[in-house]
Amino acid sequence: MSKDVVKVDEFEALAKKKMPKMAFDYYASGAEDEYTLQQNRDAFSRIRLRPRILVDVSSVNTSTTVLGFRIAMPIMVAPAALHKLAHPEGEVATARAVSAADTIMILSTTSSCSMEEVAAAAPGVRFFQLYVYKDRQISQHLVRRAEDAGFSALVLTVDTPRLGRREADLKNNFTLPPHIANPNMEAFVKHDKKERNGSSMLASWADKLFDRSLSWKDVKWLKSITKLPIILKGILNGEDAILAVQAGAAGIMVSNHGARQLDYVPPTISILEEVVKAVGGQVPVFVDGGIRRGTDVFKALALGASGVFVGRPSVFGLAVDGEAGVKKMLEMLRDELERTMTLMGVCSVDQISRHHVETEHEYNNGCNCSHHMHSKL
Ligand SMILES: Cc1cc2nc3c(=O)[nH]c(=O)nc-3n(C[C@H](O)[C@H](O)[C@H](O)COP(=O)(O)O)c2cc1C
Ligand SMILES: CCCCC(=O)C(=O)O
Numbered sequence: 001m002s003k004d005v006v007k008v009d010e011f012e013a014l015a016k017k018k019m020p021k022m023a024f025d026y027y028a029s030g031a032e033d034e035y036t037l038q039q040n041r042d043a044f045s046r047i048r049l050r051p052r053i054l055v056d057v058s059s060v061n062t063s064t065t066v067l068g069f070r071i072a073m074p075i076m077v078a079p080a081a082l083h084k085l086a087h088p089e090g091e092v093a094t095a096r097a098v099s100a101a102d103t104i105m106i107l108s109t110t111s112s113c114s115m116e117e118v119a120a121a122a123p124g125v126r127f128f129q130l131y132v133y134k135d136r137q138i139s140q141h142l143v144r145r146a147e148d149a150g151f152s153a154l155v156l157t158v159d160t161p162r163l164g165r166r167e168a169d170l171k172n173n174f175t176l177p178p179h180i181a182n183p184n185m186e187a188f189v190k191h192d193k194k195e196r197n198g199s200s201m202l203a204s205w206a207d208k209l210f211d212r213s214l215s216w217k218d219v220k221w222l223k224s225i226t227k228l229p230i231i232l233k234g235i236l237n238g239e240d241a242i243l244a245v246q247a248g249a250a251g252i253m254v255s256n257h258g259a260r261q262l263d264y265v266p267p268t269i270s271i272l273e274e275v276v277k278a279v280g281g282q283v284p285v286f287v288d289g290g291i292r293r294g295t296d297v298f299k300a301l302a303l304g305a306s307g308v309f310v311g312r313p314s315v316f317g318l319a320v321d322g323e324a325g326v327k328k329m330l331e332m333l334r335d336e337l338e339r340t341m342t343l344m345g346v347c348s349v350d351q352i353s354r355h356h357v358e359t360e361h362e363y364n365n366g367c368n369c370s371h372h373m374h375s376k377l
Pocket of ligand 2: 081110163202203205206257260
């Protein structure tokens with residue numbers, strides 16, 4: 001149970017005790033050497049906070065607006081495949097918890113509950129994450145269903161022409177347990193064990209279905225078949241961020257897919273500012289990867305993010321205590337953000353600024369940039 005949990009990170013160890021090894025490893029692991037997985041966390045610990053004092057913080061408000069939707073906090077739930085590996089109620093339980101926390105959930109294409117079930121689970125704003133298949137009719141149909149089910153935006157994942165090499169899944173010979181469905185994938189692949197070539201079941205399904213030819217022109221194609229705003233998820237530098245804006249993206253998610261795709265890419269928080277500067281306020285920039293603390297959320301906002309997403313904490317919370325676990329995880333992050341804001345001397349999310357953080361470069365070398373007054377003495 002999650003009653004005694006005091007910080008988000010604790011859910012992982014508890015989930016490990018509860019979950020079958022194959023499922024836990026699939027959730028927890030990253031690509032290859034897991035360098036980026038470690039860095040996603042470490043990079044946050046290298047950023048320091050610069051609190052301001054004697055500000056009246058008797059009233060602190062964590063609410064914000066994302067794509068025009070008012071939500072209770074700038075903390076949202078990233079798309080993750082197969083929530084039923086964590087809990088029998090799967091994405092339906094997650095959706096209820098996210099709804100209760102008054103924030104936004106992105107449902108994965110590779111969910112274990114159907115999007116209609118999730119839409120019916122609870123009120124609330126939800127986005128649909130899209131993997132584009134070679135067979136565009138399938139993708140077009142998924143988009144139509146998402147629209148009909150009331151999803152408010154599409155999140156196009158652009159870092160996955162094929163799955164990264166997750167060696168834990170190879171060792172475990174990852175296979176979907178027979179009682180868990182993956183409705184948007186398994187209907188379109190043949191169950192032929194011989195074709196797996198030693199890869200995990202999901203990697204082999206991705207090989208069969210995902211369209212590796214996906215390119216900028218396809219963002220235009222997607223825009224031509226839907227009126228929903230499109231967020232591009234998986235951008236890792238300023239150049240691609242500029243192209244994304246030019247292609248008509250309504251938002252950008254700086255993401256390395258929780259370090260599950262290409263190892264040795266930078267931790268997301270270290271490149272957020274580059275992307276924010278390139279975009280120049282034309283569209284909101286979001287970030288995910290390694291966010292486990294209210295201070296992490298604060299740092300991301302100070303570096304220009306309009307909001308953050310959490311991946312593993314949601315599925316680990318779900319594994320530990322179902323809907324209540326996800327709710328507790330989100331409450332803890334919100335409470336930590338509120339306390340951080342209070343101790344930092346800011347009363348609302350829009351008051352969080354670049355002045356409130358310093359990067360390793362800044363505190364090691366002194367900083368003569370305009371947003372900090374200190375120099376090295
Ligand atoms: C188990 C798992 C499954 C995931 N499935 C998807 C997916 O289906 N689509 C997608 O775009 N991202 C997927 N992601 C990546 C997340 O959306 C997100 O980018 C990442 O988990 C953020 O890092 P964090 O786990 O450190 O918070 C998945 C991540 C995990 C851990
Ligand atoms: C083919 C399923 C992909 C799910 C995913 O994106 C992940 O495991 O990171």
